[in-house]
Amino acid sequence: MEHSNTHGLDLHCQLILEEYRDMQPVFATMKEVVLTELQKCLSRFNILVTAVEARIKSEDSLVGKLQLKGHKYRTLGDLTDIMGARIITFYSDEVDKIAALMEDLFEIDRENSVDKRKMHELNSFGYMSLHYICRIPRKLYHDPAHPEINEYRFELQMRTALQHVWANINHDTGYKSGVEVPVEHLRNLTRLAGMLELADDEFSRIRRQITDYRRRVQTLVSSGNFDEVGLNGDTFRSYLAIHPFERLTNRIAAINQAEVMQDAPLGYLKVLQGLGFKTLGDVEKLKHDYSEAAYQLALHQLGGTDLDIISSSLALQDLCIAYLIQNGYGEKDLAQFFEAIQGPGPYNQARAQRIIQLAAELQWPTQQQNHG
Amino acid sequence: MNVTINQKGHAYEVVLEGRLDTTTAPKFQEDITPLMQVSKAEIIVDCAKLEYTSSQGLRLFLMLQKSVLKNGGSLVMKNMSAAVKEVFDITGFSNIITIQ
Numbered sequence: 274m275e276h277s278n279t280h281g282l283d284l285h286c287q288l289i290l291e292e293y294r295d296m297q298p299v300f301a302t303m304k305e306v307v308l309t310e311l312q313k314c315l316s317r318f319n320i321l322v323t324a325v326e327a328r329i330k331s332e333d334s335l336v337g338k339l340q341l342k343g344h345k346y347r348t349l350g351d352l353t354d355i356m357g358a359r360i361i362t363f364y365s366d367e368v369d370k371i372a373a374l375m376e377d378l379f380e381i382d383r384e385n386s387v388d389k390r391k392m393h394e395l396n397s398f399g400y401m402s403l404h405y406i407c408r409i410p411r412k413l414y415h416d417p418a419h420p421e422i423n424e425y426r427f428e429l430q431m432r433t434a435l436q437h438v439w440a441n442i443n444h445d446t447g448y449k450s451g452v453e454v455p456v457e458h459l460r461n462l463t464r465l466a467g468m469l470e471l472a473d474d475e476f477s478r479i480r481r482q483i484t485d486y487r488r489r490v491q492t493l494v495s496s497g498n499f500d501e502v503g504l505n506g507d508t509f510r511s512y513l514a515i516h517p518f519e520r521l522t523n524r525i526a527a528i529n530q531a532e533v534m535q536d537a538p539l540g541y542l543k544v545l546q547g548l549g550f551k552t553l554g555d556v557e558k559l560k561h562d563y564s565e566a567a568y569q570l571a572l573h574q575l576g577g578t579d580l581d582i583i584s585s586s587l588a589l590q591d592l593c594i595a596y597l598i599q600n601g602y603g604e605k606d607l608a609q610f611f612e613a614i615q616g617p618g619p620y621n622q623a624r625a626q627r628i629i630q631l632a633a634e635l636q637w638p639t640q641q642q643n644h645g
Numbered sequence: 646m647n648v649t650i651n652q653k654g655h656a657y658e659v660v661l662e663g664r665l666d667t668t669t670a671p672k673f674q675e676d677i678t679p680l681m682q683v684s685k686a687e688i689i690v691d692c693a694k695l696e697y698t699s700s701q702g703l704r705l706f707l708m709l710q711k712s713v714l715k716n717g718g719s720l721v722m723k724n725m726s727a728a729v730k731e732v733f734d735i736t737g738f739s740n741i742i743t744i745q
Contacts, residue, residue: 531700534707536741574735582700587737615739620730627731 280336286343293335293349299421300329300356306414307358307427314378315360320367323434327358349425353385353406356427361437364480365473368403368431375429379407382426402432402440435469487511500554509542512553518588521564525571525588531581538586544593544613559592566595569635590614598632601639648676655718656687662694665702674705681712688713693724703738710742721745 282290304327311325335355339346346352362368375381385406406426416422432440443462486507493502494511502508526533550556570591575583597607607625615621632639646663657680665673680686688709698706710720723745725733733739 531736534741536737538740540740571735578732578735580700580703580732580736582703582736584737584741586740590737590740611739615744618745620725620727620744623727624730624734 280340282336282339282343286339289339289343289346289349289352290332290335293332293355296349296355296421296425297329299419299425302416302419303356303409303422303425303427304329304358306409306422307356307429310378310409310413311358311360314374315371318374320362320371322360322362322367322371323437324359324361326361327356330355330357353382353426354428355425357430358427359430359432359437362431362433364477365433365436366477366481368433371431372403372405375405375407375431378413379405379429380410382406382408385426402430402436405429405431433473435473439466439469494553499557500552502553504542504546504550504552504555506539506542508553509539509545509556510537512556513537513539517557517560518585518592521560521567521588521592522583522585524568525575525591526583528572528575529579529581531575531583534582534584536584536586538589540614541586541589541593544610547613548593548596559596563592563595563599566599566635566637567591570595570631573631573635594628595637598628599637599639604629646673648673650676650680655683655685657683657689659688659690660694661690661692664697665695665705666697666699667701670699670701670705673702677705677709681709682716683713683718684716686713686716686718688718688720690720690722691724692722692726692729695726695729698729698732700736703732703736706742707738719743 280290308325308327315322315325330352335352338352349355360371362371382405387404405428407429408426409423411423414422490502490508491511493499494508494515499512502512522533525531545556545559550559567588568591571587593610594607597610602610604622604625607628608621611621611624612618646661646665646669649660649662651658651660659677659680661673663669680688690706706722713720721743725744730739730744733742733744
């Protein structure tokens with residue numbers, strides 16, 4: 274296809290531009306293939322990222338590049354960023370992990386790939402990403418009518434979300450290298466880059482610590498060292514995963530040969546903490562000391578009915594009720610307990626009244642305490 | 646048992662009247678099945694005239710809630726009599742289903 278030379282390009286650059294225009298369908302296919310394969314790969318390895326994106330270089334951008342340094346390129350194939358893809362991660366340590374996967378997925382042109390993360394000079398500002406120059410291998414995609422799809426290279430950037438922010442802001446300043454930055458701004462930019470890099474490292478470190486902590490908690494919970502485990506959202510979830518109330522639940526279910534509907538009573542954490550429980554050991558003690566009372570309560574309530582379905586959270590509900598009453602908490606406290614678990618409503622006070630009456634019928638011991 | 650369903654956009658009001666037990670549960674299930682397919686349905690079950698629910702009723706309420714939540718909607722039960730609420734309380738279903 275003939276196009277007039279409206280960009281002031283020499284003949285050599287004009288030919289590169291013509292090739293670029295002719296190859297648009299090829300680059301469009303490359304973009305689709307790369308995006309699809311990236312998403313499939315990340316999904317297969319369960320890696321969550323903030324974005325996966327790809328673009329084909331605009332004609333204006335290519336013309337600008339050719340005007341500046343067109344003499345460096347023999348053919349369009351020498352330009353490695355006509356098609357570009359980018360993976361933006363949450364954590365810096367995921368960049369390396371993804372890079373390893375990309376090495377398996379695509380053919381990497383190592384000579385031209387750059388780890389800009391390692392390019393910092395002491396007096397430079399910069400905070401950049403890992404760039405691989407790749408080809409789509411034939412085993413991944415091949416169309417005999419368009420062998421160029423496996424021949425043209427493309428650029429794959431891997432960076433964290435903060436690196437992405439930095440790159441965009443940096444681009445917005447209009448400076449592409451530290452040399453061009455006026456001295457009065459260089460120090461501030463360097464400080465900012467350092468802060469972002471530090472933040473990236475800290476996010477990764479904190480995530481590792483949280484993962485380690487959860488592993489330690491799971492080990493402690495599985496080994497039954499409950500007194501050593503503080504009561505919080507993570508530990509309570511791990512604790513519930515070992516079905517600590519199953520025995521009591523099954524005992525209650527046996528009253529009417531009931532079916533048990535599984536339910537994770539995570540909402541009880543707030544109540545248990547409000548009662549002053551500090552460790553999972555305290556919850557174990559609740560179970561140990563009040564299981565019989567909780568069972569008696571359930572027996573009294575379900576025994577005369579034909580209800581043959583219960584929620585697995587019923588055991589913890591009745592344990593808490595037994596604990597509250599036998600530790601001197603009153604009707605108002607009980608109503609607040611129901612409100613904390615099931616939300617505000619007109620029923621809580623009446624339900625608390627019924628439970629107090631039932632406790633009296635069961636002749637539960639109560640401690641004379643004022644929890645006002 | 647009578648089941649009346651009033652719809653306004655995504656909002657559905659399900660009015661129950663009578664006893665929900667083994668005999669009436671199949672009809673109730675038939676009535677609520679279309680609601681299980683609706684995307685983002687906001688369902689309010691008015692239990693003011695519901696006299697009793699058996700285990701079969703609890704199963705159906707739970708089934709309805711699961712479908713509704715899966716489809717991005719919500720389910721709230723309201724105006725329960727003391728007797729009906731008692732059934733939810735002593736089975737632990739008050740912990741699972743939103744009751745106002």
